[in-house]
Amino acid sequence: MLENIGWGEILVLVVAGLFILGPERLPSAAAWLGRTVRQVREYATGARQQLRDELGPEFDEIRKPLEDLRELRNFDPKRAVTRHLLDDGDSDFRAPDYRATNNGYSDYPPPAPRPAQKPLQPHERPPFDPDAT
Template identity: 65%
Template sequence: MFESIGWGEILVLIVAGLFILGPERLPEAAAWLGRSVRKVRDFATGARQQLRDEVGTDFDEFRKPIEDLRNLRNFDPKRAVTQHLFDGDHDPLGLDNINGTGGDGSAATKPNGYAEGSSASPTRTEPLPPGEKPPVDPDAT
C-alpha cells in the first residue's frame, strides 16, 4: 500500500507534522499513530485467524488460486517458453552462458555454436583489395 513512499516523503511529513502540531504535541501524535497501526494489524491478524478456524482445511484450497494469481505478476514469458521448449536442457541459443562457461562448466559457446576464441572462420587483418566482395556468413543473417 505504501510502496511508493520513500525516505524523502517521510521526512517531509515529519517536518510538516512538526510545524503543524508543534514540538509539544508531535510525540503524542506519533504514539497515537503507532497504537492505531498496531490495532489495525491485530484486527487483520485476528480476522485471518478466525477465518482459518471457521473454514478449516478448505482455507488452504481457497488460498491456492489466489497464490497462483500472485505468481502471474512475476510471470516472465521468455523464461516460460525457454523452460517449456528445452525442459531444463542446455540452452542451444547460448543465453545461459552469462558467466563465460556453459552449464556444465565447459567453455562458453557463441550463439552460432562455435566455441569462444575458435578459429572456425578465418580472420583477415589486411583490408580487402578494391572490387573484392567481403565473405558472407549465412549464420550471421
C-alpha cells in the same frame, strides 16, 4: 503495505508533520498512529485466525487462488515475453517442431530454394514489384 516506504519518505512525512502539527503535538500524534496501526494488524490477524478455525482445511484451498492472484499483481508482461522468446528452456509458447512428426517427415514440403541475388551495379535501379506496394 508499508514495506515500500523508504527513509526519504519517512523524513518528508516527519517534516510535514512538524509543520502541520507543531513540535508540541507531533509526539502524541506519532504515538496515536503507532497504536492505531498495531490495532489494525491485531484485527487482521484475529480475523485470519477466526477464518482458519471456522473453515479448517478448506482455508488452504481458498488461500491458494488468492496467492496466485497476488503473484499476478506483480506480473511484468515485458519480462514474461522476453523470457519466453529468448530463453531456450521449456516454454508453453514454443513453436511446434514439424520435423519431429510422422517419423521424421514433415507434413509440409520443404521451402523452395531462393535464387541467388546478385548485387546491383552502380546507377542500376532496384527491381520494382507493383503488386507488393
